[in-house]
Amino acid sequence: MSLGLLAGCQVRPLYGSLNGQHHSVSVSPADSRAEQTVRNELVLGFGGERANADYRLDLKVTSSVGGILPGGIDNExxxxxxxxxxIYALKSAATGETVASGSRFADxxxxxxxxxFAQERAKLEAVDRAAxxxxxxxxxxxxAALDR
Known part of the structure; x- marks a missing residue:
């Protein structure tokens, strides 16, 4: 029975070889700490920096920290x-055509x-986790876009 369930499973690279082709992606430079964290994760996920990539990922990342659960004597x-x-847009390097675009967020x-100091450090770490x-x-x- 378990062999029947596993028969439908496929192991494939996350973005890599599709129909025998390897798609490379370059990521735009970062302007902030949060954007740099997201960029670093994406570059590593795409297999490193590429000079002549098939696709260019334009990326804009923003971050914010807000208080919740007021409490205590001073309502702090x-x-x-x-x-x-x-917010991202994946574009073909050859044609400039937008292949995929969208926005994602995490808390x-x-x-x-x-x-x-402990508050500032906690804020930085939380932004890193969300990034x-x-x-x-x-x-x-x-x-998903490259698999189409």
Whole structure:
């Protein structure tokens, strides 16, 4: 019975060889820390930097951190949420035609301790976690677009 279930499974690279062709993707330069994190994840996922890639991924990433769950005597926030949003367009390097475009976002929760440095560090780490999640979502979108 289990062999029958496994018969439908296929193991294929996430974005790689489709119909014998290997598709390479270059990612636009980053302008912020969150964008650099997303870019790094995508470049690694696409197999590294390519000088003459088949596709160009234009990427714009924004991040924000807001307080949630006010509490305590002064009604200060004790927890927060980091949100990272990526807007992307995958274009053919040869024609400039847009192959896929969209936006993805991810949230990461964080505790806001009373110490200022600890708060700033918690915010950075939460943005990094959300950026990694966004990169995975964008990577899946690109893989689906290249598989068509």
């Amino acid at each position: 926030f004790s927890a927060g949420r980091a949100t990272v949003t990526a 990461a929760q964080l505790d806001l301790p009373s110490q200022h 990694h999640s966004v990169a995975a979502l964008v990577m899946a979108d690109i893989a």
